[in-house]
Amino acid sequence: MSDWRATFVANQETFVGGAHALAWREDALAAFEDAGMPRPKAHAWKHTPLKALKTAFNAAPVAYSGTTPRIEGAVNIVLVGGVVDPSQSDALPEGVTVTSLQANLSMGAPALPTDAPATLNAPFDTLNKAFVNGGTVVTVAKNSTIEAPIVLVHVGGATGHAVHVQNHIRLERSAKATIVELWAMDGLANALTTTDTADNAELHHIVLQNNGPEALFLADHRHVLGRNARVFGTSVALGSLLARVGVHTRLNGEGAECDLSGVYLGHGSQHHDHTLRMEHKAPNCTSNQRFRGILGGKSRGVFSSLLVVTETGVKADGTQDNRNVLLSETARANSEPMLEIYTDDVKAAHGSAIGKLDDEALFYMRARGIDASTARRMLTGGIAREIIADIADEAIRTHAETLVEAWLLESVA
Amino acid sequence: MIHISDLKANIGETPILKGLSLDIEPGTVHAIMGPNAAGKSTLSKVVAGHEDYDVKSGDITLNGESIMELSAEERAQKGIFMSFQYPVAIPGISTAYFVRTAVNAVRTANGEEEMDAVTFLKTARERMKWVGMDKALLNRPLNVGFSGGEKKRNEIFQLAMLEPQFAILDETDSGLDIDALRTVADGVNKMRDPKRSFLVITHYQRLLDYLKPDVVHVLVDGRIVYTGGFELVHTLEEHGYGWAEEQIKNGEPVCPPGAEA
Ligand SMILES: Nc1ncnc2c1ncn2[C@@H]1O[C@H](COP(=O)(O)OP(=O)(O)OP(=O)(O)O)[C@@H](O)[C@H]1O
Ligand SMILES: [Mg+2]
Numbered sequence: 039m040s041d042w043r044a045t046f047v048a049n050q051e052t053f054v055g056g057a058h059a060l061a062w063r064e065d066a067l068a069a070f071e072d073a074g075m076p077r078p079k080a081h082a083w084k085h086t087p088l089k090a091l092k093t094a095f096n097a098a099p100v101a102y103s104g105t106t107p108r109i110e111g112a113v114n115i116v117l118v119g120g121v122v123d124p125s126q127s128d129a130l131p132e133g134v135t136v137t138s139l140q141a142n143l144s145m146g147a148p149a150l151p152t153d154a155p156a157t158l159n160a161p162f163d164t165l166n167k168a169f170v171n172g173g174t175v176v177t178v179a180k181n182s183t184i185e186a187p188i189v190l191v192h193v194g195g196a197t198g199h200a201v202h203v204q205n206h207i208r209l210e211r212s213a214k215a216t217i218v219e220l221w222a223m224d225g226l227a228n229a230l231t232t233t234d235t236a237d238n239a240e241l242h243h244i245v246l247q248n249n250g251p252e253a254l255f256l257a258d259h260r261h262v263l264g265r266n267a268r269v270f271g272t273s274v275a276l277g278s279l280l281a282r283v284g285v286h287t288r289l290n291g292e293g294a295e296c297d298l299s300g301v302y303l304g305h306g307s308q309h310h311d312h313t314l315r316m317e318h319k320a321p322n323c324t325s326n327q328r329f330r331g332i333l334g335g336k337s338r339g340v341f342s343s344l345l346v347v348t349e350t351g352v353k354a355d356g357t358q359d360n361r362n363v364l365l366s367e368t369a370r371a372n373s374e375p376m377l378e379i380y381t382d383d384v385k386a387a388h389g390s391a392i393g394k395l396d397d398e399a400l401f402y403m404r405a406r407g408i409d410a411s412t413a414r415r416m417l418t419g420g421i422a423r424e425i426i427a428d429i430a431d432e433a434i435r436t437h438a439e440t441l442v443e444a445w446l447l448e449s450v451a
Numbered sequence: 452m453i454h455i456s457d458l459k460a461n462i463g464e465t466p467i468l469k470g471l472s473l474d475i476e477p478g479t480v481h482a483i484m485g486p487n488a489a490g491k492s493t494l495s496k497v498v499a500g501h502e503d504y505d506v507k508s509g510d511i512t513l514n515g516e517s518i519m520e521l522s523a524e525e526r527a528q529k530g531i532f533m534s535f536q537y538p539v540a541i542p543g544i545s546t547a548y549f550v551r552t553a554v555n556a557v558r559t560a561n562g563e564e565e566m567d568a569v570t571f572l573k574t575a576r577e578r579m580k581w582v583g584m585d586k587a588l589l590n591r592p593l594n595v596g597f598s599g600g601e602k603k604r605n606e607i608f609q610l611a612m613l614e615p616q617f618a619i620l621d622e623t624d625s626g627l628d629i630d631a632l633r634t635v636a637d638g639v640n641k642m643r644d645p646k647r648s649f650l651v652i653t654h655y656q657r658l659l660d661y662l663k664p665d666v667v668h669v670l671v672d673g674r675i676v677y678t679g680g681f682e683l684v685h686t687l688e689e690h691g692y693g694w695a696e697e698q699i700k701n702g703e704p705v706c707p708p709g710a711e712a
Contacts, residue, residue, distance in 0.1 A: 402539040405499045406553035406609060407527035407560065420543025
């Protein structure tokens with residue numbers, strides 16, 4: 039019996055969905071066992087060491103007594119260990135429903151959107167399915183514009199324990215909303231997020247990852263966009279010892295647009311990995327990617343992004359742009375924008391850079407009386423702010439800025 | 452006020468400043484003219500505390516105290532300002548945020564209270580007017596996409612905000628159109644004060660016509676080779692620097708055409 043199977047058996051009683059759910063959980067576990075852990079040289083995990091995931095994590099619920107962060111000016115929905123806690127959650131505005139995924143689990147495995155792209159985090163998606171015990175289904179009704187951002191605040195977990203959670207977000211036709219994931223967990227958080235943005239809808243999907251310093255974060259994002267749908271995704275990655283964000287986007291309807299941006303800040307031995315696949319499947323779609331790494335200590339940043347234009351993705355327009363600033367001699371970055379094109383008539387541009395803080399900029403600031411460490415913090419903060427500025431909602435943007443400021447004070451000397 | 456004696460500085464193994472001396476009294480405006488690559492910008496950066504330059508010997512004092520051991524920020528806090536020949540663009544930091552941080556860093560270092568946001572904005576608006584700088588630039592990332600002239604106005608705006616004792620203007624006139632040059636020169640003249648002195652580096656007469664320097668120096672090959680009054684500007688405009696380079700090569704005393712040896 040594998041480690042994970044033993045844990046599965048031990049955790050069975052705590053699974054939501056009861057006996058009905060056991061069959062599909064078993065299947066998922068079997069698939070995980072078939073696949074096995076990725077070999078060290080496996081392409082998808084080439085730069086991301088999985089040593090920390092070698093042993094199985096107990097997925098039974100653990101008590102939580104921390105202070106839950108909230109974002110002022112937003113609708114906060116709090117999930118403790120993946121389970122929605124109504125007592126800590128705000129009332130929802132009209133036009134949006136958030137149901138706890140738990141209620142659905144006895145009726146079958148959580149459904150993924152039609153045409154959702156595949157995981158980039160295999161085989162941990164199967165582990166997620168086998169153990170999933172919480173999450174949400176968020177639906178924004180057609181033609182509704184939700185002004186207030188909806189924040190899924192994820193807290194709880196503990197070192198050595200795992201939480202497997204799924205959030206399924208659907209924007210119906212011509213809906214518009216900002217859905218935020220705020221992560222402040224410990225232990226292993228294995229999270230699947232699907233977004234399904236229907237024709238003419240506009241989704242702002244922001245992930246503020248501020249997990250504990252020892253946390254392990256596996257985020258499996260899968261976006262599918264309909265005709266003229268727009269998705270603006272921003273990932274701000276500060277926490278976790280190991281954080282892998284795999285974002286697979288399918289531009290499935292003509293004229294869809296997806297802009298993904300992100301900033302990852304690393305210190306100590308942190309490892310931040312953004313692995314992306316942007317698939318232009320329908321004609322006339324646009325995609326832009328802009329990611330920045332700020333890496334100090336012995337941290338490492340990975341940006342590995344494949345832009346795919348399929349035979350049907352004619353008149354695609356795609357950009358990929360990744361820049362990394364190394365704050366120490368021992369920090370490292372991998373930057374790999376890649377392109378795979380199966381049709382003509384495509385516009386694609388990419389840029390990639392790894393460098394130090396600009397010495398001339400530092401001198402300029404110091405020559406105006408600003409001390410060297412403040413200058414370094416301002417410069418690195420400026421790089422982060424370039425990305426954070428993409429967050430359209432002011433409350434969320436301000437919160438992201440505050441998190442970054444705190445990080446800089448702690449990490450940039 | 453500023454006293455530079457026998458300054459020698461290298462970049463790597465290459466000597467750039469080769470024994471440069473200069474004395475600037477409070478309240479005066481000095482000008483430096485000299486051919487390309489003579490070491491003018493190097494001099495300003497060494498005074499401002501740039502660490503790429505390896506100072507081999509010599510001393511720089513401000514009000515009698517050596518600044519050689521001070522960091523760039525400490526020099527700025529003591530009232531030394533350099534307007535950059537090539538101001539640096541910094542994405543992600545707004546001009547307002549940058550200038551306010553600088554003003555308050557200097558104030559704090561001098562035991563003064565920080566300038567609050569409202570006073571800052573009021574003062575900034577007023578002094579931007581002095582140099583004809585568009586208010587909208589306050590909210591843009593520092594120098595990012597600024598036109599050549601906007602960058603130079605921004606330098607003198609910062610000079611006005613920081614109120615230094617000693618300011619070096621390194622080719623502030625390059626990049627300014629004819630009207631802007633007049634406006635910016637007016638701004639500099641507004642800053643003139645019996646306790647403040649200026650060192651103006653330029654290739655052209657026009658800026659100096661507005662600023663009326665008290666003393667004009669010729670810098671050739673890392674040294675001040677000749678010092679005169681305002682009239683020297685006209686000689687240089689007419690004859691260039693070839694005569695000086697020639698005389699130095701021949702080991703003759705440097706003497707401009709038409710001047711008494
Ligand atoms: N960081 C550097 N690395 C290498 N060489 C340098 C550096 N800084 C200055 N120099 C060299 O030192 C010499 C003097 O340069 P400096 O910029 O001081 O000249 P300048 O008198 O200001 O000229 P200009 O009138 O063209 O502005 C030049 O030959 C220049 O190439
Ligand atoms: Mg120069």
